[in-house]
Amino acid sequence: MRRIEFKRELGLFYGIIIGLNGAFGIEFFVLLEHAIFLAGPAVVLSLLLCGIITMLTLFSYCELGAAISRVGGEYTFAKVAFGGFTSFLTGWLRWISSVTTVALASIGLAQFISYFYPVNIPIVSVLAIVIFTFTSIRGVKKLDVLTVFSFIGIFTLLVTLGLYDQSKLVNLTSFSSIRTFMPKGVSGVLAGIMYTFSMFVGVRALIAGSTQIKNPEKNVPRAILLSIVILIVLYCLVAFIVVGVAPENYEGSEPILTYAAERIMGPIGGTLITIAGISAALMSLTTAMMVQRSIIYGLSRDGYFPRFIFSSERKFGRHLSVIIGSALAILLAASGLIVFIGYIAGFASLLVFALVNLSLIRLRRVMPRLSRPFKAPLYPYASIAGVVISLLLILFIERSALLIGFEFIVAAVIVYHLKMVGYHRLRLAVGGINLGIGGLTLFTLYLMRRGIITIDLPQGLRWTFPYLPAFIGAIFLLAGILNIAGRRRKEP
Amino acid sequence: MGVRGAFATLIGALQSVVGLLTFILAYLIYYNPDILRVRDILNIQEGYIPFFILTLAVVSLFSIISGLLIIYEWTSTKEDKDEKDRI
Structure with a gap:
């Protein structure tokens, strides 16, 4: 098989840009409101802890990505470490995670569009997926990395103006005592961590882009560390401002971030955040569409789906691979249940994280002499903690979403079994x-x-x-x- | 395309379409939009909705898979024949 070699010409700075570009998706814009509902003002603590947990698992990604330099990400890691059902389940869950991202991004896009012009959210989100399905088939260039600077700029402006004129932060008293800071106790904070998980996982784009980074063994871990630190600082500060500005049990029609930006910066703030939200939604839609398509190619290449139908070398297969994912995303998006979809996204991401950590542990045991340009720190404690925490956090998922999540796993078992019984x-x-x-x-x-x-x-x-x-x-x-x-x- | 192949493709396509329509029906029962009150039209009682949705979803997925298998069977058979002709 012909291997594609990339020129390693990007330094640490560009590594951070790749990481942030992957992370600045629609998740922060659409999931923050329910995360605040779950954790209260302690959402700041949830975001901090979530960032740290994600960083530990990303070091596992980093070791595996450096040791197994083949396309396929998590699916390939699990395939090398376990093979069989575990690798298929990893690919399957990663696919579900991408499809839920498509649904979340489309609903987010519709919500932000309705800031300018009132629209029917489910209908517009379905239309967005349909349009992107066809543009994705024809190929869409990724938006420029300048977006990263725009995001950082807008968030920094919101935080700076909020901290400068604290008269608008009417809820600052909620940070004054433990009772008001954590109204739902430790379980609220844990539920917040679970729910905010998908806000950080995008940094894993850095692992895929590591083939272009100079001195990857040094620069990739540093870029992961710095990207996560930047995200933690930005997200925590923005969440602090939003909690400070928004009334308790906010139930406005616009996203809570837009509301906060309007209160702090006036109509310009609302417009800026809305434009940023639309850009984030478009970026997420484009990326998630490509990812879900490549996962289907990978799974069909290994015979889990009919090779003929999904083959990337056939026009029909290329189209069908996008359409299948889009159909599921449309079903989710048409419900308009953003909270529910957020839970499913978290469920899939958490299980994938657990499986990646398990892959690392397994590979260290069965392939001790494998060339590892980078070794994850605090092994095995960090990896074991990654598995345990990911599985524990799943307990905080809403029961109906948990049920759907397990149904997806049952579906994976059926598909895998069908492959095993023979055509x-x-x-x-x-x-x-x-x-x-x-x-x-x-x-x-x-x-x-x-x-x-x-x-x-x-x-x-x-x-x-x-x-x-x-x-x-x-x-x-x-x-x-x-x-x-x-x-x-x-x-x- | 031979008569048998065309017939098989037609049946496969029809079964897939039936599956797709069944899925849409299941979804409409679940969502019950204001413009098309499917639950009222079909006289479905509240307690039976999960049963209907589950049954329709399973049947529809099965129909789609079965229909695609038939189409695949015909197309690959045709490819094998083409390969033989070339040899």
Whole structure:
């Protein structure tokens, strides 16, 4: 296989830019409000702790990225360390995480657009995904890294003006005692850490970009450290200002960041944050679309999805890989349940983090002589802590989101099992089920026609009887026959 | 394209479309938008909604997968034949 070599010409500064560019997504803009609801003013503490935990795991990423310099990120790390189901689950969860990012970004985009012109949020978010699905197929250039400076500039301006004129920070008293600072106690802080996880994980873009960085063994860890420190400082200060400005239990129609910026800087502030939010949403949409597509390519390359359908070398496969992810993102975005989607994103990211730490531990044990240009500090304590903390934080996810998260894992088990049973037997099983559904539909229809069973159809649907069930039954029967009648071929 | 292949592709496509429409129906039952009160049209009681959604979602995903398998089967069969002709 031909390997692509990149010129290492970027220094520490550009490394930090890559890290920040990856992290400045829509997550901070759309998830901050619920994080404040969960943790109260202690969201500042949640962000600080979340940044530190993320940094420790990113050092694991860094060691693995330097030792296994192949494309694929987390999926490749798990594949080398474990292979089998663990690697597939890692890729699958990373894909879910990217799809939820697409949904979050589209809802965020719609929310920020509605600041200028009131729009229907679910409809506009679905439209945004549809448009980006097609532009993504044709290829979109990433927005310039100048965006990083714009973000830092806008956030710094908000913080500076907020601290300069403290008369607008009406809630500063909430930071004065432990009771008001942590109204929901330690569990609130932990829930806040869980929920803010996706705000920092974007720094992992630095690992993917490390192929272009000079002296990666020195510059990449430093860039990770500095990127996270910059993010912690910026996010904590902005959260401090937002908590100080916004009333308790804020329930405004606009995002809480926009509200805070308007209060501090007037309409210009609202406009600036809105433009920054729209840029963040566009960046997140573009990046997440590309990531989810590349994960599907990777999984289909290894045979987990039909190679023919998702092959990157076929036009149909290229389109379908984007469309599948977009369809799931549309379903999520159309619900408009931003909090719920945020929880699923956190669930997937936390599990991926746990799996990456486990991969590091496993590789250190089974491949002790593997060339490691960089070694994660505080091994094994940091890695074990990364696994334990990630799994513990999952307990703070809302129950319904946790349920959906586990359903995604069940789906992963099914897909993996289907791959294992082989194509021919899979086709036979699908054919059998088709015959069963078709036969049952037609038999029920027969019983209904004979009056043996009665189903009281609504007035508006009576015209469909018996044509629609007969049509569907016939389709399933024929599909069953065609699935079973296909010729047997050698398994790859 | 031969008659058998065209027929198989048609059935596969129809089954995928049925699956897609079923998924949309499941989603409409879940979301129940103001412009199309699906739960009222279908007389679905509140307690049965999760059952309907789960059943429709499973059937729809199965239909889509089955339909795509049939299309794949036909297309790859055609490719094998082309390969044989070339040899």
